[in-house]
Amino acid sequence: MASNGSSTLSRPLGLLAELTHRCPLGCPYCSNPLALEPKEQELDVATWGRVFDEAVALGVLQVHLSGGEPAARRDLAEITAAARLSGLYTNLITSGIGLTAKRLAELYEAGIDHVQVSIQDSDPKSADHIAGYDGAFTRKCELANEAVRLKLPLTVNAVMHRANIEHIGEMVDLALLMGAGRVEIAHVQYYGWGLKNRAMLMPERAQVERAIATVEALRKRYQGRIVIDAVVPDYYARYPKPCVGGWGRRSLNVTPSGRVLPCHAAESIPGLEFWSVRERSLADIWEHSPAFNAFRGTSWMKEPCASCARREQDFGGCRCQAFALLGDAAATDPVCHLSPDRAQVSALALVQEDAPYSYRRM
Amino acid sequence: MSEQSTIATPIAPDARPRLPHGVRLVHSEAQGGWVLLAPERVFKADAIAADIVKRCTGESTFAAIVDDLAQAYSAPRERVLADVTVMLRGLADKKLLDL
Numbered sequence: 012m013a014s015n016g017s018s019t020l021s022r023p024l025g026l027l028a029e030l031t032h033r034c035p036l037g038c039p040y041c042s043n044p045l046a047l048e049p050k051e052q053e054l055d056v057a058t059w060g061r062v063f064d065e066a067v068a069l070g071v072l073q074v075h076l077s078g079g080e081p082a083a084r085r086d087l088a089e090i091t092a093a094a095r096l097s098g099l100y101t102n103l104i105t106s107g108i109g110l111t112a113k114r115l116a117e118l119y120e121a122g123i124d125h126v127q128v129s130i131q132d133s134d135p136k137s138a139d140h141i142a143g144y145d146g147a148f149t150r151k152c153e154l155a156n157e158a159v160r161l162k163l164p165l166t167v168n169a170v171m172h173r174a175n176i177e178h179i180g181e182m183v184d185l186a187l188l189m190g191a192g193r194v195e196i197a198h199v200q201y202y203g204w205g206l207k208n209r210a211m212l213m214p215e216r217a218q219v220e221r222a223i224a225t226v227e228a229l230r231k232r233y234q235g236r237i238v239i240d241a242v243v244p245d246y247y248a249r250y251p252k253p254c255v256g257g258w259g260r261r262s263l264n265v266t267p268s269g270r271v272l273p274c275h276a277a278e279s280i281p282g283l284e285f286w287s288v289r290e291r292s293l294a295d296i297w298e299h300s301p302a303f304n305a306f307r308g309t310s311w312m313k314e315p316c317a318s319c320a321r322r323e324q325d326f327g328g329c330r331c332q333a334f335a336l337l338g339d340a341a342a343t344d345p346v347c348h349l350s351p352d353r354a355q356v357s358a359l360a361l362v363q364e365d366a367p368y369s370y371r372r373m
Numbered sequence: 374m375s376e377q378s379t380i381a382t383p384i385a386p387d388a389r390p391r392l393p394h395g396v397r398l399v400h401s402e403a404q405g406g407w408v409l410l411a412p413e414r415v416f417k418a419d420a421i422a423a424d425i426v427k428r429c430t431g432e433s434t435f436a437a438i439v440d441d442l443a444q445a446y447s448a449p450r451e452r453v454l455a456d457v458t459v460m461l462r463g464l465a466d467k468k469l470l471d472l
Contacts, residue, residue: 022403022404024404024415025415067403068403069403070401070403070404072399072401072404072408072410072415073410073413073415075413098399100397100399100410102412102413124394124395124397124410124412125395125411125412125413127412127413162394163394163395164393164394164395164396164412164468166412166413192412192468193412193413193468195413234466235465235466238467238468
């Protein structure tokens, strides 16, 4: 599987299927774009079925049924069945809202393999405030109960930021209590909604350092009981994250209306031409779409990336972040300590403000 | 199989290892081999690892699996026992296997 701009194209492993952008929650760090796609443009079940079959032929092993809130689609069970029929490992990424016990049982029947539910905090009141939705916390716990009763494997996803980063220990305890086998400690990524709310979400350095130490201690304490996946938050990292494992290398993302993106934030980069599954096959898009080829491999890189020993390890970091912070999508991700613009990131991390969130709304 | 000489916690001979719900071993033509699929994870399995995991059906005992593998690979049982213990313990620690 080549990844260095040679003629051999790698095969994707994962497909993020954004079934809808509709969601009852308003999390201020939502990974959806600021311009949300309306219900009328959503792909139908038959088209998703075709996309899943094409994905398997391309090498994709896992599909993440996501959104928005995927349960906002009444035909979610049919979409799930289509995913399983194609042979994909089918993962549901949900807020838990709108998934009643009856609906979860339907998904179980349809063959869902795994459920990932988000939590906003360990404290119900704070959690509902962050989600912008009263009662969300309780309903998430109910969904988790139901998933465990059905013996569905459960992951809890906890997005960390200044308001909840001190509660990592309690949130991992909550995940255990909910019956999760795995917990993801994911720090806010500053694109779209997160970028809009950056000053309200940015943790302090001391908080980040405590969080890293806490995760280490928790991993030791809970070894064999719960898997803890965590990464260092971007703005405090020494090296950039290898965004989506390399542009156009490991995964693809289909938006509710069928546009195919190398990553969920890719539309934030102006000038990229995205193709749609309505007009073309997934294989055609993967291989020939201008957006996928824009930053594939290493030939697009500038210095210091171009001659860096890590260029095929972190792939220059995140293109969306380079654009968001520097206005140049081909620049080295400024999170990298080797970037000439690193000081700018450190300065931005100091900009913190306790103002109300701009909640994500349609 | 693992080259590690790590001493793994022994597995009871009458344990019946099985893949939990949400973990599946599949053969992908496009990826050209066996893969173990788990929540948000993909593990490529070589032919031997796949051969071991295929036997973890919840029906055979651990002792029987080791006997079977020792015979299939004409390898000393003690060596097979050590290697398979390390591998299955590793999977169980990652919640990829019920022991």
